Amino acid sequence: MSGAAPAIASGGAFGADPLGFADAHLSEAARSTLTALDAVVQERVRPFLTQAWENAVMPTGVLDALIPLSLMTPPEVDADEAASSIFSGFRTFVLARTDASVATAYNAQSGLFRTAVRLGGSAAQAAELDPRITDFSLRGAFALTEAHHGSDIAGGLATTAHRVGDEWVIDGDKRWIGGADTADVIVVFARDTADDQVKAFLVPRDARGVSLRRIAGKVSLRPMQNFDIGLTGVRVAESARLQRVESWRDVARILRALRSDVAWIATGIQSGALEAAVRYVGERRQFGRPVGGFQLVQEKLARMLGNLTSSFGIATRLSAEQDAGVYRDESSALAKMQTARLARETVALAREVQGGNGILLDHDAARFFADAEAVYSYEGTHEMTSLIVGRALTGISAFA
Incomplete structure (x- = not known):
């Protein structure tokens, strides 16, 4: 029928979802939380995206708008659902539906950094750090990829770590590390020279021997800042090693x-x-x-x-x-x-x-x-x- 109203809605937090995946997989509380997220994103993030892309800079207001929403532990949502892959997936969807850089910036903390600590750290490390990660009082980045090792990183990882007493000395280079400039600590994966196994370390961004260089000239994910990281004789304590990462x-x-x-x-x-x-x-x-x-x-x-x-x-x-x-x-x-x-x-x-x-x-x-x-x-x-x-x-x- 000419001029008929659209039968498939394409608005709201979940966009066009004709088979109802959001309704089938999310509770009413979760849908309400993500609808509120979408409203914040549309009002406080989307208006700045064109300029962010033009200038290739992530506005500080993006995370400032998202952090108070407590999206990793939303109080209105049942704790088990809030911790689920389904909820975090739809949260990522809502952010990416506005802009992939926004989703990537948030997930650098909620996904890469938080998961590395929760699964790679000891129980004590996870218990101490996770609350600070979820409220962003401790910000982190995830440094695995290297300039010459991407797809072959499992066998080719070249960054090294060797133990000297109660410290580790790390040398190498990392590439494509998102959000490194705003991180308090960077999860650095390095190969232990003693056993040739991969370990992970929480390296302070401002530690002696750490250098950052922004990667310029990107045509994708322009607002999201990526960095080359140099690590020269960087020393961290054994307590900064994620205790449950002992191999690839x-x-x-x-x-x-x-x-x-x-x-x-x-x-x-x-x-x-x-x-x-x-x-x-x-x-x-x-x-x-x-x-x-x-x-x-x-x-x-x-x-x-x-x-x-x-x-x-x-x-x-x-x-x-x-x-x-x-x-x-x-x-x-x-x-x-x-x-x-x-x-x-x-x-x-x-x-x-x-x-x-x-x-x-x-x-x-x-x-x-x-x-x-x-x-x-x-x-x-x-x-x-x-x-x-x-x-x-x-x-x-x-x-x-």
């Missing part, structure tokens, strides 16, 4: 718990891109009618919604498995591979239906279009995740 197996356990985050970011940017596209084609007129009334445009929008809905299903199922204590490398690899691949297509279609205006930040699709390229590569490239899935399918490893 322990690092993998931490990473495995984080894999759902990237699937949720990939899903969130698709939702944001779809909304930007629908908004634009409803307002833009060509040949005497709204662009949204053309058949080819509607086909593209329908494909975007299909991709988004598929990604919702994958992300929620992966989080539900993790909440049930089931962690499979092939499942998280499949989720990352597929949602990131679908995101790449979805954001390209959003930019496409906006025509020439699609490259302007004012119409939002350009941000999602650029960020999808980063999501496609980080936390496991398409090729690496494909090989993990292929190994599970065939029982044959194709890794070189």
Whole structure:
């Protein structure tokens, strides 16, 4: 029917969700909390995004707006649900639906840093530090990747640590470390020269021998600041070593718990891109009618919604498995591979239906279009995740 009201709502905290994943997986209290988050983001974060992208600087007001919401331990939500992968996933989705850099900045603390301490630290370390992490009185960064070792970091990690009495001396370099400039401590992964096993250390950002250099010239995740970190003769006490990281197996356990985050970011940017596209084609007129009334445009929008809905299903199922204590490398690899691949297509279609205006930040699709390229590569490239899935399918490893 011409001029009929849309049957699929695309507003609210969860955007277009025709199969009702949010309603099916979140309590009313959780949905209310995330709706309140969305309202804060729309009012206090979104207005600054265009300038943040133009200047490649994350406004201090972004985290200032989010921290008081206590999103890691929201008082209105049951503690078990608040700690679940489902809740944190939808929280990530709401943030990424506005901007991937906003989600990445928050997750650097709530995901990477907090998980490293909770799973890698001793019970005493976790008990002491987790409250300070959740209220942001202790800020952290996660330093694993190196300039010459990304996909092959498990065997190639070159940063070293050797013990001297009750201290460790760390030497090496790290790359692509998000939020390092605002961190109080940086979780540095280094290879113990005594046993060749990977260990993890809480290194103060201002420790002697630590140097930071901002990575400039990014076309993705522009507001999110990434750094090269140099470590030269950096000394930390044995008490600063995360006591439950004794080998790469322990690092993998931490990473495995984080894999759902990237699937949720990939899903969130698709939702944001779809909304930007629908908004634009409803307002833009060509040949005497709204662009949204053309058949080819509607086909593209329908494909975007299909991709988004598929990604919702994958992300929620992966989080539900993790909440049930089931962690499979092939499942998280499949989720990352597929949602990131679908995101790449979805954001390209959003930019496409906006025509020439699609490259302007004012119409939002350009941000999602650029960020999808980063999501496609980080936390496991398409090729690496494909090989993990292929190994599970065939029982044959194709890794070189």
